[in-house]
Amino acid sequence: MDLFEYQGKQYFARYGIPVSDGDIADTVEQAVAVAGRVGYPVVLKAQVKVGGRGKAGGVKLAANPEEAARHAASILGLDIKGHVVGRLWVEHASDIAREYYASFTLDRPNKVHLGMLSAQGGVEIETVAAESPDAIATLAIDPVVGLDVATARRWVAEAGLDEAARAGAADLLVALYRCYTEGDCDLAEVNPLILTPDGRVHALDAKVTLDDNAAYRHPEWEEFRATETEDPREQMARAKGLNYIGLSGSVGIIANGAGLAMSTLDVVNQVGGSAANFLDIGGGADAGVMAAALEVINHDPSVRAIFVNIFGGITRVDEVARGVLEALGRVEIAAPIVLRLDGTNAEEGRAILAPHLGENLMTEPTMLDAARHAVALANR
Amino acid sequence: MSIFVDENTTVIVQGLTGSQGRFHGLRNRDYGTKVVAGVTPGKGGTDVDGIPVYNTVAEAVAATGATASFVVVPPAFASAAILEAAQGGITFIVCITEGIPAHDEARTYNRLVEEFPGVRLLGPNCPGVISPGKCNIGITAGEIALAGGPVGIVSRSGTLTYQALYELSQQGVGQTTCVGIGGDPVPGTNFIDCLSAFQDDPDTKAVMMIGEIGGSEEERAAEWIAAHMTKPVVAYIAGVTAPPGRKMGHAGAIISGSKGTAQAKMAALAAAGVHVCQNPTEAGEKMVELVRAL
Numbered sequence: 166m167d168l169f170e171y172q173g174k175q176y177f178a179r180y181g182i183p184v185s186d187g188d189i190a191d192t193v194e195q196a197v198a199v200a201g202r203v204g205y206p207v208v209l210k211a212q213v214k215v216g217g218r219g220k221a222g223g224v225k226l227a228a229n230p231e232e233a234a235r236h237a238a239s240i241l242g243l244d245i246k247g248h249v250v251g252r253l254w255v256e257h258a259s260d261i262a263r264e265y266y267a268s269f270t271l272d273r274p275n276k277v278h279l280g281m282l283s284a285q286g287g288v289e290i291e292t293v294a295a296e297s298p299d300a301i302a303t304l305a306i307d308p309v310v311g312l313d314v315a316t317a318r319r320w321v322a323e324a325g326l327d328e329a330a331r332a333g334a335a336d337l338l339v340a341l342y343r344c345y346t347e348g349d350c351d352l353a354e355v356n357p358l359i360l361t362p363d364g365r366v367h368a369l370d371a372k373v374t375l376d377d378n379a380a381y382r383h384p385e386w387e388e389f390r391a392t393e394t395e396d397p398r399e400q401m402a403r404a405k406g407l408n409y410i411g412l413s414g415s416v417g418i419i420a421n422g423a424g425l426a427m428s429t430l431d432v433v434n435q436v437g438g439s440a441a442n443f444l445d446i447g448g449g450a451d452a453g454v455m456a457a458a459l460e461v462i463n464h465d466p467s468v469r470a471i472f473v474n475i476f477g478g479i480t481r482v483d484e485v486a487r488g489v490l491e492a493l494g495r496v497e498i499a500a501p502i503v504l505r506l507d508g509t510n511a512e513e514g515r516a517i518l519a520p521h522l523g524e525n526l527m528t529e530p531t532m533l534d535a536a537r538h539a540v541a542l543a544n545r
Numbered sequence: 546m547s548i549f550v551d552e553n554t555t556v557i558v559q560g561l562t563g564s565q566g567r568f569h570g571l572r573n574r575d576y577g578t579k580v581v582a583g584v585t586p587g588k589g590g591t592d593v594d595g596i597p598v599y600n601t602v603a604e605a606v607a608a609t610g611a612t613a614s615f616v617v618v619p620p621a622f623a624s625a626a627i628l629e630a631a632q633g634g635i636t637f638i639v640c641i642t643e644g645i646p647a648h649d650e651a652r653t654y655n656r657l658v659e660e661f662p663g664v665r666l667l668g669p670n671c672p673g674v675i676s677p678g679k680c681n682i683g684i685t686a687g688e689i690a691l692a693g694g695p696v697g698i699v700s701r702s703g704t705l706t707y708q709a710l711y712e713l714s715q716q717g718v719g720q721t722t723c724v725g726i727g728g729d730p731v732p733g734t735n736f737i738d739c740l741s742a743f744q745d746d747p748d749t750k751a752v753m754m755i756g757e758i759g760g761s762e763e764e765r766a767a768e769w770i771a772a773h774m775t776k777p778v779v780a781y782i783a784g785v786t787a788p789p790g791r792k793m794g795h796a797g798a799i800i801s802g803s804k805g806t807a808q809a810k811m812a813a814l815a816a817a818g819v820h821v822c823q824n825p826t827e828a829g830e831k832m833v834e835l836v837r838a839l
Binding site: 271273274276277278307308309346349351376378379381382410412420421422423424425426427428430431432433434435440443448476477478479507508509531532533 | 620621644645646647648651652654655656659672684685686689700701702703704705706707708711728730731755757758760761762765781783784785786787788791793798807823824825826
């Protein structure tokens with residue numbers, strides 16, 4: 166789960182990482198009130214989960230209440246790359262002497278944590294990496310050992326941070342690492358990390374991605390989940406416990422297993438179609454889950470045919486067949502369904518469906534045949 | 546021969562008294578796997594369909610001499626179970642648990658490497674391993690595999706592993722061992738571990754490799770193949786049409802920026818001399834053709 170900047174800053178603050186004094190505002194009045202409390206000059210920042218806010222006019226500086234009101238009015242409702250701004254973060258504007266970059270993420274190939282630190286902050290780190298890779302000091306951190314202050318001090322020197330920033334930056338990095346690990350982040354990034362003219366170091370931005378697998382031990386994440394704006398199809402699927410991603414094609418896809426679901430998308434594409442979604446019903450799905458999956462797909466008006474691709478392992482194909490019949494009995498499924506059923510109890514499953522086959526319910530012997538059939542139906 | 550497990554492998558099931566553990570543990574035993582004990586804290590002295598249950602792995606190992614463990618416990622307990630297995634003397638651990646936090650996986654992996662260098666972990670979040678006719682640890686339906694070789698299979702995806710087994714078995718082409726390494730960010734066993742073991746196994750004549758989007762394990766495997774592999778490899782990569790930035794089910798299956806795309810992986814493998822196929826059926830057909838020409 167990606168956090169908004171303001172949520173990232175609030176998350177940072179819990180772990181003792183210094184951030185600017187500020188608050189959220191959903192209206193012009195709230196923005197002016199927050200600005201008055203934190204003290205002018207203030208920065209008003211659009212809260213959208215997309216880069217390039219500044220260029221799009223989503224970040225503005227205000228020196229007084231009139232400017233704050235004018236900028237708040239112009240940013241709220243602004244469309245930034247398809248994301249409409251509904252919330253602002255208003256904070257006291259910092260004086261900036263230097264801008265740096267810092268982040269922690271998992272180095273998957275080497276199975277350790279990777280710290281990245283650069284004296285060139287405030288710009289896209291990908292650009293720095295491409296143009297001057299030597300400007301990024303990387304640090305491999307053994308997850309068993311962690312990051313201590315002594316190591317962090319060597320690291321900030323190696324990265325070439327200004328003398329005045331080193332002690333503060335080392336402390337901040339240790340706190341950020343604690344936020345990253347104890348806070349179960351996939352990514353904790355600060356860009357820019359700033360040095361103020363009076364020698365303080367703090368996080369001027371926050372980019373945080375949380376590991377959904379760790380949600381069970383973080384009840385405090387519920388408030389982040391509440392602000393997630395999802396595709397309505399994805400919301401419905403989540404409510405039914407399904408792993409669904411909305412796409413823009415016309416063939417609805419249901420498969421068991423993430424790999425098979427991805428492969429099904431690919432095969433549909435190879436035979437000239439396009440998928441309306443990714444939907445993995447998971448291992449061991451029963452009739453109820455299958456019926457729910459069909460209902461979610463049925464809710465998508467762009468679906469012209471449905472391809473159900475099941476290879477029974479833990480999932481029993483007879484249960485899947487019962488789920489299809491259950492869904493057909495419960496709601497009217499608008500698009501024709503093509504099924505490919507193999508694996509555990511496939512014979513039983515096909516037998517259950519046999520009396521119901523017709524122009525809206527068909528089976529095919531292989532994945533490729535079924536894909537071709539579904540695509541032909543969707544394209545007719 | 547086979548890799549990792551064979552007819553002599555003795556297995557304990559951590560979590561045998563749970564519904565999943567019981568279902569798959571007994572299914573593995575029915576397949577012919579030597580499932581000699583279960584472990585559930587507090588349930589020592591009981592049994593599951595005749596399989597004795599112990600309170601700790603150490604007790605189970607002392608009583609049975611088991612060398613492998615099948616870990617079937619919820620995500621919050623999986624890391625501790627894996628470490629307990631290693632501490633108890635188990636040398637091959639299969640963990641099928643899905644949904645373990647990435648930080649736990651990273652810590653557990655590194656503790657195993659540092660404190661128990663002789664221990665191999667397969668998974669987490671994997672379907673397990675099957676050496677057809679000899680041993681099945683995990684959730685693979687044994688009947689879709691065919692004993693006798695000569696193909697080794699290694700896969701990041703569960704259901705696509707079954708699909709691969711099925712495509713080959715239908716054509717009468719057997720398997721030496723089929724390993725599901727799982728789709729999580731920190732797998733205990735990776736492609737190269739399996740490719741290397743297959744390369745050294747005299748009965749394995751060709752290898753099928755199934756990858757998916759995300760990470761760079763397939764690219765690393767391609768480098769290894771180019772440098773070390775003399776046996777033919779057929780590969781299929783799922784997720785050619787996957788959109789960037791979205792996790793496709795597996796925590797590891799995500800395209801970040803321009804990294805981890807199926808196209809890049811396919812190009813790397815093709816450059817290493819691997820037969821890269823466009824879908825699982827084509828991969829099966831290609832492998833059958835290669836095996837028949839051996």
